[in-house]
Amino acid sequence: MKTLISATTAALLTLCATLPAHADVRVRANIGMxxxxxxxxxxxxxxxxxxxxxxxxxxxxxxAGPGRYWFHGGVWYQPYGPRYRVVAPPFGVVIPLLPPSYVTLTLGGMPYYYANGVYYRPVPEGYVVAAPPPEANTAQVQPAPPPPPPPKAEPIIYPRNGQSPEQLETDRRDCNRWATTQPNAQADSSVFNRAVDACMDGRGYTIK
Structure with missing residues (x-):
């Protein structure tokens, strides 16, 4: 049993030795983290x-194709036979959203977002994997403003009474108009949205 444990630990240490050396990354070889x-x-x-x-x-x-990656929680995967291997992403690949945990930085006067050894830059399509800027090795970094939150998904409206699409649009316009008359609705979007939902519910629609 001791021989098996030692062999497993040695294999993991060999795997981790292939990672780029970095003073800020420590290895937990026993669990490959x-x-x-x-x-x-x-x-x-x-x-x-x-x-x-x-x-x-x-x-x-x-x-797509051989250049296809899977991205989850700041970790990048590529197919490896029937399984998936954790890899470093190539520079230039774009993701629609940042990982849940990241650090916001200003390096060389430009905003960056950092997680798991990868630097991201904002682009119109989302966030592009960028090469580490020269300033990444300096001690002085200033936090960048956080990225804007993703837009809220449009609600799904279900007509409980079999209303036609034309009737749905008419009711939605009427409810939007009515919602603007509620106190604070024009200054607080949450009040406006709740008023629209209540109006649509009263007209026989379920909103999710």
Whole structure:
């Protein structure tokens, strides 16, 4: 048993030795994880090279064909036979949303977002994987403003009484008009939205 444990530990240490050396990343070889505390990010991630039987549920597919990646929680995966290997993303690939945990930075006067050894820059399509700027190795970094929140998804409106699409649009216009007459509705979007929902519910619609 001791021989088996020693062999497993040695294999994981060999895997982690292939990672780029960085003073701010510490390895937990016994479970194949690395601790990233660069810029006080302070999160654990699977070590690059780790092979998982499947990608986590909710992973975003980026790219196509042999250049296809799966992205989830700041971790990038590529197919590795029937399984998936944790990899470093190529520069230039774009994701629609940032990972749940990241650090906001201003480097060289430009905004960056950092997580799991990867730097992201805002672009119209989302966030592009960028090469580490020269200023990344300096001690002085200023926090950048956080990225704007993603737009709220449009609600789904279900006509409980079999109303036609034309009737739905008429009722929605009427409810929007009525909602603007409620106190504070024009100064607080949450009041306006609640008023619209209440009006539509009263006219026989379910909103989710």
């Amino acid at each position: 690395v601790f990233d505390n660069r810029y006080h990010h302070d999160h654990y991630y699977p070590a690059r090279g780790y092979v998982a039987p499947y990608v986590p549920r909710g992973a975003v597919i980026v790219g």
